Amino acid sequence: MEWVRGETIGFGTFSTVSTATKSRNSGDFPALIAVKSTGSYGAASLSNEKSVLDSLRDCPEIIRCYGEDSTVENGEEMHNLFLEYASRGSLARYMKKLGGEGLPESTVRRYTGSVLRGLRHIHAKGFAHCDIKLGNILLFNDGSVKIADFGLAMRVHGDLTALRKSEEIRGTPLYMAPESVNDNEYGSAADVWALGCAVVEMLSGKTAWSVKEGSHFMSLLIRIGVGDELPKIPEMLSEEGKDFLSKCFVKDQAKRWTAEMLLNHSFVAIDLEDDHREDFVVKVKEEDKVLMSPKCPFEFDDWDSFTLDSNPSLDSPVERLGSLVSGSIPDWSVGESWVSVR
Numbered sequence: 001m002e003w004v005r006g007e008t009i010g011f012g013t014f015s016t017v018s019t020a021t022k023s024r025n026s027g028d029f030p031a032l033i034a035v036k037s038t039g040s041y042g043a044a045s046l047s048n049e050k051s052v053l054d055s056l057r058d059c060p061e062i063i064r065c066y067g068e069d070s071t072v073e074n075g076e077e078m079h080n081l082f083l084e085y086a087s088r089g090s091l092a093r094y095m096k097k098l099g100g101e102g103l104p105e106s107t108v109r110r111y112t113g114s115v116l117r118g119l120r121h122i123h124a125k126g127f128a129h130c131d132i133k134l135g136n137i138l139l140f141n142d143g144s145v146k147i148a149d150f151g152l153a154m155r156v157h158g159d160l161t162a163l164r165k166s167e168e169i170r171g172t173p174l175y176m177a178p179e180s181v182n183d184n185e186y187g188s189a190a191d192v193w194a195l196g197c198a199v200v201e202m203l204s205g206k207t208a209w210s211v212k213e214g215s216h217f218m219s220l221l222i223r224i225g226v227g228d229e230l231p232k233i234p235e236m237l238s239e240e241g242k243d244f245l246s247k248c249f250v251k252d253q254a255k256r257w258t259a260e261m262l263l264n265h266s267f268v269a270i271d272l273e274d275d276h277r278e279d280f281v282v283k284v285k286e287e288d289k290v291l292m293s294p295k296c297p298f299e300f301d302d303w304d305s306f307t308l309d310s311n312p313s314l315d316s317p318v319e320r321l322g323s324l325v326s327g328s329i330p331d332w333s334v335g336e337s338w339v340s341v342r
């Protein structure tokens with residue numbers, strides 16, 4: 001396909017996302033698409049994303065992939081992935097514009113149902129997304145949402161059970177499931193835990209774990225992995241909503257509900273007529289139509305996704321967390337509450 005790069009609409013750890021238009025009528029692509037581009041450092045992640053999206057095609061709740069190519073820009077080889085364009089950007093960006101306010105419960109129910117249908121498809125095809133968060137749920141003009149960013153997605157071995165003995169720690173700390181923190185396990189159950197965190201954030205406008213500004217991310221991982229504390233379920237939520245979240249926030253992943261089970265929960269099994277899609281359209285102000293959706297590295301809730309080699313021989317959670325704090329892993333940098341891996 002011949003195409004022309006447009007405005008930058010987002011930044012990820014490995015990539016820049018921009019709009020793109022076809023320069024000629026080629027293929028069955030929409031005129032306006034998103035292109036996710038990376039240099040050689042992110043090529044493996046982009047190629048993983050492409051192969052996962054190819055396996056997951058034809059699910060309305062998952063962002064479509066139209067192919068890939070490579071270009072040379074400013075002397076650098078760029079790898080490009082062509083994606084369906086979500087004109088409203090991510091839910092994280094939308095929530096930020098609401099300035100700490102939550103969304104109406106009816107809207108959250110609908111978004112949650114959509115993400116669950118996407119997750120059911122991902123899990124049924126034998127994958128785990130591994131990075132469900134508001135930044136990876138994209139919003140369209142008609143008020144629908146789709147799951148994006150499959151750069152960390154993995155094939156799950158066995159019958160939808162979590163991966164064991166994975167050799168890396170991956171994900172976004174605020175959304176990490178206890179088994180991922182403690183045992184390096186990533187699977188469909190961890191996606192459900194992360195969905196619960198996303199639901200709390202949509203409802204309250206605040207992250208599911210309250211964390212003091214400037215505190216070290218390791219203290220959060222210890223709260224998630226060790227002890228009985230659970231993310232705080234918003235008080236004002238309906239009893240159905242509270243019950244739904246209690247099925248997501250089960251520390252024992254074997255007892256946590258699956259996406260398939262949650263789809264039958266009354267919180268999401270609602271008639272679409274109960275929802276107010278038009279509210280969404282009214283709420284979006286003119287200035288929200290700006291295409292840019294940059295990530296701010298200095299706000300706590302933008303703690304980034306990461307992958308990091310860890311020592312798989314450490315069995316106890318305390319040992320494992322201790323090894324992460326000890327500085328034996330030199331690649332971490334933590335500044336202004338922002339975690340990154342180089």
Ligand SMILES: Nc1ncnc2c1ncn2[C@@H]1O[C@H](COP(=O)(O)OP(=O)(O)OP(=O)(O)O)[C@@H](O)[C@H]1O
Nearest residue numbers: 010011012013014015017034084085086090149293
């Ligand atoms: N198809 C799309 N349409 C519109 N905006 C998009 C699209 N894909 C990504 N974006 C925007 O770009 C941002 C970064 O994209 P994405 O999360 O896929 O990149 P990444 O490098 O994998 O990031 P991360 O660091 O979260 O892993 C998103 O949060 C979103 O704002």
